[in-house]
Amino acid sequence: MKFPASPSVKSSFPQNFLWGTATSSHQVEGNNIHNDWWQWEKEGRLSDKSGEATRHYELFDHDFALAQSLSHRAHRFSIEWSRVEPREGMFDDETISHYGHVLDSLLAKGIMPIITLHHFTNPLWFAQEGGWLNPKAVQWFARYVEKIVSVFKEKVYCWITLNEPVILAYYGYLVGRWPPGQKSFPKTIKVLRQAIAAHTMAYRVIHEVYEGGPRPIVGIAHNLRPFYVCPQTQNLLCSAHVWWRHYMVNVYFLDGIKRALDFIGVNYYEREFVSNDRTKALGPWGDNCNLVHHHAQHVNQMGWGSYPDGLLEVLRWMKKYDRPILITENGTAETDDHHRARFIVEHLKRVNQALAEGVRVQGYLYWSLLDNFEWDRGFGPRFGLIEVDYKTFERRIRPSAYVFKEIIETGQVK
Numbered sequence: 001m002k003f004p005a006s007p008s009v010k011s012s013f014p015q016n017f018l019w020g021t022a023t024s025s026h027q028v029e030g031n032n033i034h035n036d037w038w039q040w041e042k043e044g045r046l047s048d049k050s051g052e053a054t055r056h057y058e059l060f061d062h063d064f065a066l067a068q069s070l071s072h073r074a075h076r077f078s079i080e081w082s083r084v085e086p087r088e089g090m091f092d093d094e095t096i097s098h099y100g101h102v103l104d105s106l107l108a109k110g111i112m113p114i115i116t117l118h119h120f121t122n123p124l125w126f127a128q129e130g131g132w133l134n135p136k137a138v139q140w141f142a143r144y145v146e147k148i149v150s151v152f153k154e155k156v157y158c159w160i161t162l163n164e165p166v167i168l169a170y171y172g173y174l175v176g177r178w179p180p181g182q183k184s185f186p187k188t189i190k191v192l193r194q195a196i197a198a199h200t201m202a203y204r205v206i207h208e209v210y211e212g213g214p215r216p217i218v219g220i221a222h223n224l225r226p227f228y229v230c231p232q233t234q235n236l237l238c239s240a241h242v243w244w245r246h247y248m249v250n251v252y253f254l255d256g257i258k259r260a261l262d263f264i265g266v267n268y269y270e271r272e273f274v275s276n277d278r279t280k281a282l283g284p285w286g287d288n289c290n291l292v293h294h295h296a297q298h299v300n301q302m303g304w305g306s307y308p309d310g311l312l313e314v315l316r317w318m319k320k321y322d323r324p325i326l327i328t329e330n331g332t333a334e335t336d337d338h339h340r341a342r343f344i345v346e347h348l349k350r351v352n353q354a355l356a357e358g359v360r361v362q363g364y365l366y367w368s369l370l371d372n373f374e375w376d377r378g379f380g381p382r383f384g385l386i387e388v389d390y391k392t393f394e395r396r397i398r399p400s401a402y403v404f405k406e407i408i409e410t411g412q413v414k
């Protein structure tokens with residue numbers, strides 16, 4: 001299996017380009033016992049439980065020292081709402097001061113912190129009250145946001161309100177694979193509407209908290225992907241599904257929040273083929289074709305075929321929003337690390353091409369700093385620049401991390 005040919009662009013990234021990685025609380029911290037995922041795991045819905053994850057809650061300083069040794073300049077991580085507010089309206093000062101230490105550790109190492117306020121997990125009390133379907137959800141989220149932003153406004157400039165709300169709505173409310181395990185199209189739409197309202201409200205709250213001081217930048221981490229018709233089942237209905245999926249996954253949410261957005265965070269991993277072979281009942285968003293006839297390129301542990309051109313396509317779409325772009329996630333899960341190095345190089349070539357075409361890309365965060373708990377896929381997929389031994393919790397820097405380091409230091413991708 002080969003990687004596709006890359007564009008021949010003169011490569012050089014701007015001096016102040018933001019290079020780094022991303023993680024999320026539940027995937028790395030360990031013992032997030034007050035959230036809905038922990039409950040879901042406890043109910044035996046998944047083969048792996050997050051458990052101690054990577055023990056990043058204790059080892060963060062060590063992990064950031066490794067990131068510093070790899071020349072990273074930015075790190076995106078999420079604050080775990082369920083730790084900060086384990087019971088409704090009761091904020092835990094000890095946890096808040098823990099995140100203060102996390103920020104200090106990054107700042108002391110010259111790594112710019114980027115905070116995600118919500119990355120899939122919800123406090124259990126919130127979930128038990130109906131979660132994102134409860135009319136008070138937006139208000140509850142805004143109260144937590146105001147608390148965190150007021151405490152950390154001196155240390156943080158860049159905020160991400162929600163991570164991949166469309167993915168959360170899709171898996172949690174449409175296909176039922178993630179908590180709360182619902183399978184309802186009307187509920188999915190309701191959750192998306194609530195997510196639009198939650199982002200918009202959080203955007204306002206954050207700017208209000210900073211009023212009179214330096215202006216922060218507030219954005220979203222949005223999972224984007226191109227959809228194509230599966231050539232083997234090409235027909236009109238299939239094209240309609242491609243259009244519909246593109247609209248629902250890529251456009252609907254972004255258009256809903258575009259007036260409350262200082263930058264767009266792009267999470268890019270793969271393309272999707274939409275099929276309509278009529279052998280299965282078609283879901284409201286059409287059907288996925290994962291058959292091998294699409295796999296001309298290398299396929300990773302998640303079953304995703306590497307498609308760097310998709311990143312360029314997605315970045316071109318972003319031009320019309322006329323906002324700075326930060327690539328808030330891009331990465332691959334591999335057993336053989338040399339595929340990861342190739343993946344990074346090929347995707348960065350497309351970022352370079354996008355820059356040459358005038359797309360305002362300001363940074364690139366690889367997913368992920370460390371191997372971690374990949375939700376319903378457990379600990380199998382290895383996304384990390386740094387390998388984690390889940391028995392000893394030892395860290396080992398992978399060779400691809402040095403390839404990334406060289407790109408950061410030289411500003412060149414070869």
Ligand code: IFM
Nearest residue numbers: 024027164267329367374
């Ligand atoms: O691990 C996830 C992350 O939590 C959100 N974006 C996609 C990643 C890889 O699946």
